Amino acid sequence: MAPMGGPPPAGGRNNMPMRGPGPVNTQEEIDLARLAERCDEMMQIRYLEPADCEFAEKDSGFIQLKIDEKVYTHVDIYRVFPYTNPAEYLSVRDGEDAFREIGIIRQLSAFPEETISLIERHLKLRYFTPEIKEILFVRRRAGVVTMKVRTEYGECRFAFRNNSNAVIRLGENRVFIQDMDENRYQIPDVTKLTIREQKKLDALL
Amino acid sequence: MNLKFDLDNQTMETLQLQPNEEIWYCVPRDLSREDQFLTGAYVVVTNRRLCLLSDGHVVESYMLSACKKLDCETMINSAVLRLYFKDGSIRFFARCTMKHIVRFSYVARGATMLMQGRFYRVESMEYEATCPKCGAILQNIRTCPNCGGRGSSLKKAVVLCKPFAPQFLVLSLFTLLSSALALAGPKIRQVFIDSSLADKSGTLTDVVRFILLMLAIAVGNIVLNTVRNIFSTYLGARMAKELRSKMFQKVQKLALARIEDMKPGQLMNRITNDTTDIRRFMENTFASTLSTIVTMAGALIYMMIIDWKLTLVSLVFVPFMFMISYFLRSTFSQKFRREREKRDSLNSRLQDVISGISVVKSFGKEDYEVQGFRKLNRELTDVLIQNYAFFYSLFPTMNFILNLGTYLITYAMGISVLRGAMTVGVLMQMVSYAGNLYGPLETLTRLPRELSSLFNNVERIYDVLEEEEGNFQSEEAVDIDLQGDIEFDNVCFGYKSYEPVLNDINLHIRPGEMIGLVGASGTGKSTMINLIMHLYQVDSGVLKIDGADINQIRQADLRKRMGVVLQETFLFNGSILDNIRFSRPEASLEEVIHAAKMANAHDFIIRTPDGYNTNVGERGYNLSGGERQRIAIARAVLTRPKLLILDEATSNLDTESEYLIQNALERLEKQCTTIAIAHRLSTLKNADRLVVIDNHHIIEEGSHEELLKKKGVYYGLVTAQLEMAKVG
Ligand SMILES: Nc1ncnc2c1ncn2[C@@H]1O[C@H](COP(=O)(O)OP(=O)(O)O)[C@@H](O)[C@H]1O
Ligand SMILES: [Mg+2]
Numbered sequence: 001m002a003p004m005g006g007p008p009p010a011g012g013r014n015n016m017p018m019r020g021p022g023p024v025n026t027q028e029e030i031d032l033a034r035l036a037e038r039c040d041e042m043m044q045i046r047y048l049e050p051a052d053c054e055f056a057e058k059d060s061g062f063i064q065l066k067i068d069e070k071v072y073t074h075v076d077i078y079r080v081f082p083y084t085n086p087a088e089y090l091s092v093r094d095g096e097d098a099f100r101e102i103g104i105i106r107q108l109s110a111f112p113e114e115t116i117s118l119i120e121r122h123l124k125l126r127y128f129t130p131e132i133k134e135i136l137f138v139r140r141r142a143g144v145v146t147m148k149v150r151t152e153y154g155e156c157r158f159a160f161r162n163n164s165n166a167v168i169r170l171g172e173n174r175v176f177i178q179d180m181d182e183n184r185y186q187i188p189d190v191t192k193l194t195i196r197e198q199k200k201l202d203a204l205l
Numbered sequence: 206m207n208l209k210f211d212l213d214n215q216t217m218e219t220l221q222l223q224p225n226e227e228i229w230y231c232v233p234r235d236l237s238r239e240d241q242f243l244t245g246a247y248v249v250v251t252n253r254r255l256c257l258l259s260d261g262h263v264v265e266s267y268m269l270s271a272c273k274k275l276d277c278e279t280m281i282n283s284a285v286l287r288l289y290f291k292d293g294s295i296r297f298f299a300r301c302t303m304k305h306i307v308r309f310s311y312v313a314r315g316a317t318m319l320m321q322g323r324f325y326r327v328e329s330m331e332y333e334a335t336c337p338k339c340g341a342i343l344q345n346i347r348t349c350p351n352c353g354g355r356g357s358s359l360k361k362a363v364v365l366c367k368p369f370a371p372q373f374l375v376l377s378l379f380t381l382l383s384s385a386l387a388l389a390g391p392k393i394r395q396v397f398i399d400s401s402l403a404d405k406s407g408t409l410t411d412v413v414r415f416i417l418l419m420l421a422i423a424v425g426n427i428v429l430n431t432v433r434n435i436f437s438t439y440l441g442a443r444m445a446k447e448l449r450s451k452m453f454q455k456v457q458k459l460a461l462a463r464i465e466d467m468k469p470g471q472l473m474n475r476i477t478n479d480t481t482d483i484r485r486f487m488e489n490t491f492a493s494t495l496s497t498i499v500t501m502a503g504a505l506i507y508m509m510i511i512d513w514k515l516t517l518v519s520l521v522f523v524p525f526m527f528m529i530s531y532f533l534r535s536t537f538s539q540k541f542r543r544e545r546e547k548r549d550s551l552n553s554r555l556q557d558v559i560s561g562i563s564v565v566k567s568f569g570k571e572d573y574e575v576q577g578f579r580k581l582n583r584e585l586t587d588v589l590i591q592n593y594a595f596f597y598s599l600f601p602t603m604n605f606i607l608n609l610g611t612y613l614i615t616y617a618m619g620i621s622v623l624r625g626a627m628t629v630g631v632l633m634q635m636v637s638y639a640g641n642l643y644g645p646l647e648t649l650t651r652l653p654r655e656l657s658s659l660f661n662n663v664e665r666i667y668d669v670l671e672e673e674e675g676n677f678q679s680e681e682a683v684d685i686d687l688q689g690d691i692e693f694d695n696v697c698f699g700y701k702s703y704e705p706v707l708n709d710i711n712l713h714i715r716p717g718e719m720i721g722l723v724g725a726s727g728t729g730k731s732t733m734i735n736l737i738m739h740l741y742q743v744d745s746g747v748l749k750i751d752g753a754d755i756n757q758i759r760q761a762d763l764r765k766r767m768g769v770v771l772q773e774t775f776l777f778n779g780s781i782l783d784n785i786r787f788s789r790p791e792a793s794l795e796e797v798i799h800a801a802k803m804a805n806a807h808d809f810i811i812r813t814p815d816g817y818n819t820n821v822g823e824r825g826y827n828l829s830g831g832e833r834q835r836i837a838i839a840r841a842v843l844t845r846p847k848l849l850i851l852d853e854a855t856s857n858l859d860t861e862s863e864y865l866i867q868n869a870l871e872r873l874e875k876q877c878t879t880i881a882i883a884h885r886l887s888t889l890k891n892a893d894r895l896v897v898i899d900n901h902h903i904i905e906e907g908s909h910e911e912l913l914k915k916k917g918v919y920y921g922l923v924t925a926q927l928e929m930a931k932v933g
Binding site for chain 1: 283296
């Protein structure tokens with residue numbers, strides 16, 4: 001049996017960050033209302049419609065969002081399913097206020113051209129997982145593998161230990177390689193590589 | 206870790222440093238805003254400016270006096286530096302991959318300090334992950350194996366074998382002897398055939414003598430081989446044993462952070478499987494392969510002496526066979542890999558489902574799991590059948606090709622015998638040696654694979670043995686008589702230095718005080734405790750125990766004087782008594798009972814079938830979470846600690862037991878410093894001081910009443926909990 005050591009049932013609920021309440025008179029009632037409000041907030045999902053949103057990019061690299069007459073000067077956008085659905089279900093969060101979710105974009109393609117390219121640029125900044133387009137060489141020596149590859153970011157060389165869990169398979173054909181610096185490189189579909197490249201990889205997988 | 210990379214002279218010139226200007230930090234940025242890898246691009250911080258360099262040119266430059274802060278934001282597998290100006294504007298500054306992320310975070314910290322006019326140089330004690338010169342992997346070592354020299358796998362294997370040199374010598378001797386015997390047989394037979402049989406001149410005594418000689422050789426061979434095999438088995442077992450205990454000893458000494466890096470499961474594999482593999486190699490492969498090689502070499506030499514031309518001609522088939530196995534190499538590895546893959550996925554599925562069987566059953570998914578397992582099982586079987594059909598048709602073919610050499614020899618020498626140019630005895634001798642030479646060749650083609658897997662084992666074992674312990678205890682560390690005075694002085698810490706968990710912590714805990722640590726989960730309460738136990742090293746700032754830097758205190762002695770109940774209660778396999786006494790094995794039975802009473806554990810222990818002798822742990826009597834916690838508390842109290850640490854020690858207890866234990870502990874606490882973490886805030890009401898942690902900082906500090914009056918975060922937590930109690 002697994003040792004029990006988790007937090008108490010009440011502990012889990014303490015996860016929400018608590019802010020000090022304002023001036024309180026009949027504190028108990030107000031606190032109850034606040035709790036209920038927080039709970040509503042937690043449960044709520046808002047799907048963002050293109051018509052309501054106005055995205056713009058700033059010098060800082062931050063994205064500004066205007067929605068319902070409210071301006072967020074710094075929003076962060078995260079993928080909900082980074083690998084399986086990279087262009088769908090994007091979570092838009094308030095970068096200033098403790099990671100609060102403003103809403104979710106269902107389909108990026110439903111938005112205007114400029115917004116799409118702007119958000120894609122932002123996502124590229126956040127998600128750095130170079131895709132291996134071509135394997136230039138693989139060398140194995142003393143349990144260490146050195147690879148030179150071409151990616152959409154250009155050519156690069158990296159090394160990893162072959163006996164650790166550096167090579168991870170996700171699903172049928174997607175492969176991740178994590179190098180010593182903890183950079184991750186991905187091969188979205190191993191079967192799409194040339195036979196020669198597959199052979200080079202064979203030694204590792 | 207290097208935070209000040211060297212720039213070439215030309216670049217230095219373009220920087221145009223002012224007379225009193227000096228480079229403080231210079232780190233590479235290897236990724237552009239436009240998604241390209243960069244080389245030769247740097248972030249440079251001087252005591253006046255902040256510059257971006259690209260290919261030897263300054264592309265951006267800002268006066269530090271105009272800036273407010275440099276912020277390092279961790280992205281997913283990369284990081285971005287943003288520059289905040291005093292006028293409120295923000296600018297994207299630089300970007301890097303994981304290779305330089307630690308450097309970026311240090312430089313951001315350092316540059317921000319400079320902007321605030323604090324001329325304090327930040328330094329990084331972290332190891333480089335790869336050699337800055339050649340890109341080779343450095344695993345927690347400072348010198349690069351290529352550039353500094355640590356040697357190849359073979360050298361490591363030799364180092365590991367060195368203590369067993371005399372045994373290896375004896376083993377080689379046996380091997381030589383048995384090879385010599387194996388080679389002597391055909392020679393004796395040749396003499397017998399040519400001098401006694403061929404011209405029918407021999408007598409009965411000659412025949413008997415020959416038979417006795419051959420018998421003696423056979424018996425000698427059996428004895429030698431048996432002794433050799435027993436000896437190599439013994440040697441393998443000894444080596445495995447020594448390596449296992451060396452590794453275990455090493456693991457006990459490694460700092461926690463190092464062990465976490467290595468992943469505990471892998472470490473276990475290394476200690477058990479890798480040493481077992483070495484034993485197997487010694488047992489099955491080493492001695493027999495060595496003797497095969499010596500015999501082959503001897504046979505080859507003899508054959509060359511008899512007829513070197515023919516011998517060379519008969520060797521034509523050997524390269525042929527090596528070519529076949531070379532061309533089939535990738536087919537082989539592919540087949541082996543497919544087999545291993547299928548086997549692994551079957552095994553991991555099996556382990557997953559059996560460990561989670563209660564979940565499977567509670568969702569009624571048994572049939573679904575059976576289906577899934579059946580599919581994997583079938584796939585594995587298919588692969589196995591295919592592979593073995595291939596192997597079993599291939600190996601006899603290869604054997605046949607090899608033996609073609611023997612036919613060639615028989616043909617050529619047979620003609621010579623008929624012509625009278627050679628005796629029958631020599632023909633027989635030659636054919637025997639050819640058998641010695643070609644017979645085991647096929648097994649030798651497997652040798653590279655076995656050697657490479659052996660070298661992998663050696664690497665992994667060596668890795669553990671060579672790992673730096675990472676205990677930051679200084680050489681002159683001394684023992685102290687712990688008083689329980691703890692001081693955090695500007696302490697910063699993160700498990701990964703680019704992800705701070707605690708920032709600028711200042712806290713002074715005086716002897717005898719009871720401190721309650723409060724905060725949402727994941728804010729770093731347990732982390733503070735880990736630092737006090739010196740399980741990890743602070744990144745910057747100083748942690749003082751009784752006024753002395755914690756690095757100057759012997760860890761073992763420090764921990765001996767602490768009583769700790771960790772958040773995860775772990776009980777070892779063994780009796781309750783053993784588990785309580787773990788902290789102080791010499792404690793008397795009465796002391797154990799006293800400790801159990803204080804932890805309110807005595808009564809439930811009595812109710813278990815075997816009392817204090819009840820077996821608990823992995824396979825023992827099932828204790829509830831609360832019961833385990835109470836045993837852990839008894840274990841902590843038994844040490845009569847000067848510093849008691851309770852990390853959610855009563856979280857699984859009912860309110861009444863908690864109240865009882867608290868009262869008991871309070872009596873103990875009078876004499877010792879206590880640091881308690883609890884989610885049920887009422888538990889901490891009596892603390893002398895409560896310390897509230899949020900967002901990496903201490904944000905409030907004071908007694909329960911003071912904090913309630915202040916109506917800050919603590920007040921919010923308390924009222925929320927009161928509401929919970931009401932609603933629930
Ligand atoms: N061994 C570890 N390695 C890496 N990160 C850790 C480790 N232990 C804790 N953390 C991280 O540090 C943060 C603080 O954890 P912890 O001190 O356990 O919080 P608390 O005890 O307040 O609930 C968490 O974000 C957690 O994920
Ligand atoms: Mg904790």
